[in-house]
Amino acid sequence: MFENKSRTELNEFGEFGLINFISKNIKTYHASTIKGIGDDAAVIDNGDNYILLSTDMLIESVHFDLGYTPLKHLGYKSVITNLSDIAAMNGTPTHIVVSIAMSNRFSIEAIEELYDGMMVACDVYKIDLVGGDTTSNPKGLAISIAVYGTVAKDKITYRNTVKEGDLLVVTGDLGAPYLGLNILEREKRIFIEQPNFQPELEGNDYIIQRQLKPEARLDMIKLLDDLKIVPSAMIDISDGLASDLFQLASASQVGFTVYEDKLPIDPQTYQRAIDLGIDPTIAVLNGGEDYELMFTIPQSDYETLKKEFDFSVIGHAVAKQEGMHLISKSNIKHKIMAQGWENY
Amino acid sequence: MFENKSRTELNEFGEFGLINFISKNIKTYHASTIKGIGDDAAVIDNGDNYILLSTDMLIESVHFDLGYTPLKHLGYKSVITNLSDIAAMNGTPTHIVVSIAMSNRFSIEAIEELYDGMMVACDVYKIDLVGGDTTSNPKGLAISIAVYGTVAKDKITYRNTVKEGDLLVVTGDLGAPYLGLNILEREKRIFIEQPNFQPELEGNDYIIQRQLKPEARLDMIKLLDDLKIVPSAMIDISDGLASDLFQLASASQVGFTVYEDKLPIDPQTYQRAIDLGIDPTIAVLNGGEDYELMFTIPQSDYETLKKEFDFSVIGHAVAKQEGMHLISKSNIKHKIMAQGWENY
Numbered sequence: 001m002f003e004n005k006s007r008t009e010l011n012e013f014g015e016f017g018l019i020n021f022i023s024k025n026i027k028t029y030h031a032s033t034i035k036g037i038g039d040d041a042a043v044i045d046n047g048d049n050y051i052l053l054s055t056d057m058l059i060e061s062v063h064f065d066l067g068y069t070p071l072k073h074l075g076y077k078s079v080i081t082n083l084s085d086i087a088a089m090n091g092t093p094t095h096i097v098v099s100i101a102m103s104n105r106f107s108i109e110a111i112e113e114l115y116d117g118m119m120v121a122c123d124v125y126k127i128d129l130v131g132g133d134t135t136s137n138p139k140g141l142a143i144s145i146a147v148y149g150t151v152a153k154d155k156i157t158y159r160n161t162v163k164e165g166d167l168l169v170v171t172g173d174l175g176a177p178y179l180g181l182n183i184l185e186r187e188k189r190i191f192i193e194q195p196n197f198q199p200e201l202e203g204n205d206y207i208i209q210r211q212l213k214p215e216a217r218l219d220m221i222k223l224l225d226d227l228k229i230v231p232s233a234m235i236d237i238s239d240g241l242a243s244d245l246f247q248l249a250s251a252s253q254v255g256f257t258v259y260e261d262k263l264p265i266d267p268q269t270y271q272r273a274i275d276l277g278i279d280p281t282i283a284v285l286n287g288g289e290d291y292e293l294m295f296t297i298p299q300s301d302y303e304t305l306k307k308e309f310d311f312s313v314i315g316h317a318v319a320k321q322e323g324m325h326l327i328s329k330s331n332i333k334h335k336i337m338a339q340g341w342e343n344y
Numbered sequence: 345m346f347e348n349k350s351r352t353e354l355n356e357f358g359e360f361g362l363i364n365f366i367s368k369n370i371k372t373y374h375a376s377t378i379k380g381i382g383d384d385a386a387v388i389d390n391g392d393n394y395i396l397l398s399t400d401m402l403i404e405s406v407h408f409d410l411g412y413t414p415l416k417h418l419g420y421k422s423v424i425t426n427l428s429d430i431a432a433m434n435g436t437p438t439h440i441v442v443s444i445a446m447s448n449r450f451s452i453e454a455i456e457e458l459y460d461g462m463m464v465a466c467d468v469y470k471i472d473l474v475g476g477d478t479t480s481n482p483k484g485l486a487i488s489i490a491v492y493g494t495v496a497k498d499k500i501t502y503r504n505t506v507k508e509g510d511l512l513v514v515t516g517d518l519g520a521p522y523l524g525l526n527i528l529e530r531e532k533r534i535f536i537e538q539p540n541f542q543p544e545l546e547g548n549d550y551i552i553q554r555q556l557k558p559e560a561r562l563d564m565i566k567l568l569d570d571l572k573i574v575p576s577a578m579i580d581i582s583d584g585l586a587s588d589l590f591q592l593a594s595a596s597q598v599g600f601t602v603y604e605d606k607l608p609i610d611p612q613t614y615q616r617a618i619d620l621g622i623d624p625t626i627a628v629l630n631g632g633e634d635y636e637l638m639f640t641i642p643q644s645d646y647e648t649l650k651k652e653f654d655f656s657v658i659g660h661a662v663a664k665q666e667g668m669h670l671i672s673k674s675n676i677k678h679k680i681m682a683q684g685w686e687n688y
Binding site for chain 2: 115122123
């Protein structure tokens with residue numbers, strides 16, 4: 001069946017190539033479809049407001065390693081990644097459906113752990129788990145969640161609406177989940193070599209927590225609403241700042257200038273990067289899994305926004321032909337390169 | 345991590361046990377949640393109408409065998425199974441999001457085939473594919489689709505609203521997909537033993553098509569609407585008539601009496617069952633994957649419904665304590681036993 005006359009390997013095509021292929025061939029039949037593939041969530045006109053739909057799939061040994069990921073954390077995180085996609089549209093998630101495929105090596109108690117974690121996330125974020133599918137899977141664990149939310153029509157934020165001169169803002173701090181993963185993987189390697197070894201996670205609690213139990217920044221959506229700021233564009237930082245910045249730039253046909261000294265990095269993240277011989281800026285640009293929000297605002301909103309501790313203005317949008325640059329601490333201009341894979 | 349103090353094996357618990365466990369522990373936070381787990385789709389109050397959400401996951405070697413399932417057919421069928429869940433609520437599906445996890449053994453051309461099949465289904469049923477997720481999967485192919493639809497508030501059909509005395513109706517004919525599968529698996533076994541063997545599928549085109557390319561009975565939803573019939577309850581027959589009948593009975597706290605001579609079986613299905621030494625009635629009761637609709641109506645709707653070729657009245661609802669019975673062609677009363685696994 002797979003012996004097609006011409007065969008293009010999946011990895012030479014890449015995920016973006018595949019997304020382009022799919023997008024190119026898709027027709028829509030409903031006038032209610034405001035936005036299909038190409039943003040953090042699909043947008044459906046619902047009269048008074050917009051409905052948002054998104055989905056994410058997590059595959060064992062691709063997205064998580066059960067060697068160091070407790071199932072309860074995995075359940076929690078699998079919900080969070082979906083909620084973050086709705087947050088990125090400036091929306092409020094309310095309902096999820098969950099599909100799980102798992103092999104018999106999991107006991108009922110293990111599955112209970114996984115669902116417990118999901119239910120904790122549902123409790124924290126007031127999400128109704130309203131359905132799904134469980135099925136056996138001879139080969140590992142797969143979790144697929146679809147999320148439903150809504151947003152007021154005058155508050156929705158897309159990726160393709162950045163304007164030249166807009167300020168670029170990120171929430172929270174970046175790079176910690178990448179370093180948390182780094183530590184967990186190092187401890188796992190040591191454990192495999194010396195099974196009696198006790199993992200040394202002390203002093204790394206913040207960055208490990210950021211990896212294993214991220215949060216969806218719905219508090220930031222509420223804060224923006226309280227401040228009466230509607231970002232000109234928004235995306236979540238799940239693939240690394242650089243990759244997601246390229247998404248914003250490409251969708252909006254602009255460039256960006258980012259200032260290294262403005263990048264928000266927690267001291268523990270910074271120290272850990274130095275200890276491991278990793279450039280902290282690289283961890284921020286290419287790390288991924290931050291689940292923070294990145295958005296743009298007109299300069300006129302700066303006065304309102306600047307008092308808030310959780311927002312960092314890290315740069316601004318420029319003309320497309322100016323490209324993507326990082327101004328280093330020593331004031332040298334570097335080209336930013338995209339990395340990572342992305343959802344469609 | 346899996347060494348819990350007590351360990352219950354997944355297969356001794358069963359899918360229904362797992363669904364009960366999940367349902368028992370779930371809280372809902374939104375007054376808009378009309379129906380969560382426990383029907384073909386979740387129901388969310390949307391003011392003027394209801395929104396329906398459902399999801400299904402298909403796993404290679406559990407739900408499909410690529411040895412005899414063309415990828416285009418698989419793509420088509422994966423959409424259909426979801427649309428059928430919305431049909432079972434008397435609703436109209438309009439949007440889907442699709443997640444696919446696949447290994448590098450698939451070429452781009454193979455993935456194109458899969459999406460082509462999905463897009464054909466989207467074209468036939470006027471569905472907008474508005475998003476999703478593609479990811480690598482070291483171990484086989486997994487497809488997860490979530491579907492969004494709507495239904496008028498006065499037309500929604502649940503599983504738990506059958507009334508004693510209601511007539512039991514099914515659409516189309518039953519059992520063919522099971523026999524189609526039987527033939528495909530037999531041909532595969534022969535092919536493995538004799539690689540030069542050409543599969544002999546002639547004369548079985550109808551039952552093989554029913555297995556590889558089922559349809560969602562949205563035409564029946566339209567017909568019911570045209571006839572101004574709102575079923576008292578409805579479910580889709582995806583797990584076999586017996587299993588789905590038990591779902592209806594258990595949700596509605598009724599029993600059912602079904603008449604063997606009323607079961608709609610296509611002549612090709614019947615003949616093929618006899619040839620293979622399978623009781624055609626067993627193929628209908630336990631086969632599964634029919635994607636037909638089963639519903640109940642008050643007896644007062646019988647005159648309107650009986651003229652329609654696609655509807656078969658196969659029995660009626662009785663008091664719960666009377667139980668579940670099949671009246672055979674020779675007028676002997678048999679207990680019906682549930683079989684199969686079910687979505688939650």
